[in-house]
Amino acid sequence: MIRAQGWRLFRLAGIPIHIHPSWLVVLALASLLFQQQFAGNLVAGFCTALLLFISVLLHELGHSLVALQLGVKVNSITLFMLGGVASVERDPPTPMGAFAVAAAGPLVSLALALLLFLSIHPLSHGLQPLPVAAQIAEELAQLNLVLALFNLLPGLPLDGGQIIKALVWQFSGSREKGVRIATFSGQILAWTAILAGAYLFFKGGSFSSIWLMLLGWFGLGASRNQLQLLALQRALQQLQVKDAAGRRLRVLEPAASLRKLSEMRLANDSPRPDWVLLCEAGRWQGYVDDEPLKAIPVQRWDQERLGDHQKPLAELASIAENAPLWQAVLALEKSAQGRLLVLSPAGLPTATLERSDLSEAVLRRLSLRLPQQLLEQARRQGGYPMGLSLAPIAESVAALPEVRAASGQGSARG
Numbered sequence: 001m002i003r004a005q006g007w008r009l010f011r012l013a014g015i016p017i018h019i020h021p022s023w024l025v026v027l028a029l030a031s032l033l034f035q036q037q038f039a040g041n042l043v044a045g046f047c048t049a050l051l052l053f054i055s056v057l058l059h060e061l062g063h064s065l066v067a068l069q070l071g072v073k074v075n076s077i078t079l080f081m082l083g084g085v086a087s088v089e090r091d092p093p094t095p096m097g098a099f100a101v102a103a104a105g106p107l108v109s110l111a112l113a114l115l116l117f118l119s120i121h122p123l124s125h126g127l128q129p130l131p132v133a134a135q136i137a138e139e140l141a142q143l144n145l146v147l148a149l150f151n152l153l154p155g156l157p158l159d160g161g162q163i164i165k166a167l168v169w170q171f172s173g174s175r176e177k178g179v180r181i182a183t184f185s186g187q188i189l190a191w192t193a194i195l196a197g198a199y200l201f202f203k204g205g206s207f208s209s210i211w212l213m214l215l216g217w218f219g220l221g222a223s224r225n226q227l228q229l230l231a232l233q234r235a236l237q238q239l240q241v242k243d244a245a246g247r248r249l250r251v252l253e254p255a256a257s258l259r260k261l262s263e264m265r266l267a268n269d270s271p272r273p274d275w276v277l278l279c280e281a282g283r284w285q286g287y288v289d290d291e292p293l294k295a296i297p298v299q300r301w302d303q304e305r306l307g308d309h310q311k312p313l314a315e316l317a318s319i320a321e322n323a324p325l326w327q328a329v330l331a332l333e334k335s336a337q338g339r340l341l342v343l344s345p346a347g348l349p350t351a352t353l354e355r356s357d358l359s360e361a362v363l364r365r366l367s368l369r370l371p372q373q374l375l376e377q378a379r380r381q382g383g384y385p386m387g388l389s390l391a392p393i394a395e396s397v398a399a400l401p402e403v404r405a406a407s408g409q410g411s412a413r414g
Contacts (some may be wrong), residue, residue, distance in 0.1 A: 006078055015064055015074050016391070017057070022081035027053065037139060038132065048136050055080055055112055055144050059151075060084040060106035063101055063159075083299045090399030095178070096169035102162030109148035117119065117142035155186030157222040175402065176230060183226050190219030203405075232393045233400070235365040236326035241319055244328070244361030245342045245351035249275040254285050254307025258292055260303060269382050277349055278310050284349060286310035303370065313349065316341045321350060324362065326403075329351055329394035338382035355384045 006020035035045030057079060063085045064074040073089035081404050092098045116137045123134035131221030151159040160184040169177035200209035250264060265273060278285040285307065289405055292309040293301075317335035318327050321342050331340055332355055342351040356379040363370060378385040397403055 016076040016078050018078040020078055020080035023079045026081045033154055040347050044132050048139055051140055052143055057085040059105045059109050060086045062104040066104040067102045081130045091401055093401045095166045099163060099166035102159045105159050106148040106151050109144045113141045153189055155189040156226055161186050183223050186219055187223045190216045228341050230368055233397050235362045236394055236397050237324055239325040239361055241342055241353060242321040243330050244357045246350040246357045251277050251279050254278045254280050255282050258301040258304040262293055272382055278306055286312050309405035318343050326394040326397040329390045333391050357390060359384050
């Protein structure tokens, strides 16, 4: 899922339309380049550049309208320096749905190319010929044809790569296998573009060679991001809560005094103190926080019992130890305490889970290790180390067709 960036202009078919600041730079450069096609006519060059981006917008709108028909929410369409991108909430639920969404954009571009080609003759040979308009139509027809054919190249993040992903998904039954094959194909295309662009640059140094290298570099970055996303998604799906759980809890008896709680806090003066659960004769009674220490005079701490100030365990956000880790990430986002109580299959407290615990388990699965001081700092702050937020990744896992179709994924409450 791609987040919208840039300025919001308007809504089209209920979809917010954004432009990235880089789009303005490319619009200006494209206008200057196109004016050469019109004997230095800057107005004609600007109109051609603007209409080209409108064509790109219609291309993305084609994807978006089909996605909406399949029940997939479209967050926005953003125009940026390399074209446009539609931000959708999730993949379509079926491979053929994904195929339809991917194919819609190139079909729109092909239809625009056909209409523009058909308009050339009336514009140039009508009762009042408009030669400049005909020339613009011819230029845009060719560009839309190139846009359609370029996007049909078989590699992610292009539409052709999405089509490859959908077809492999359809015939293999594995969406992830489709993503991997389409990503590998995209890497080959990206390196081809970079090498071809470099060759053309050293041969003549044209702007198109630089643009080709830039597209290849963008493609490599997109492929790398896709593989990283896959690895994180798999880790959050395969790991269970018990694989990451820590033990930031203490157990006391309800008959213990407030003095006992105070002594325990003084012995471990942490900015994020452990939860204190109350248990008597093997039965969990509740939990107690530090509010009584603040509200009751010190002179009465020896007489006051923790059981008189206990709160029900149900108030603590909790999750089953066999739940997948992505559910824990989402539950943590809803937890006011930034911590979850981990429950056994019998519903009994066994451990706790924090964002730092999650991060360490995921990084360990990916064979990555962060310095211990970074993990400790994240633990004190109750956040993810180095700003690594797993929430968007967990949201993308929750939106996967295979996850949405599955049931009984575990339980969480907050």
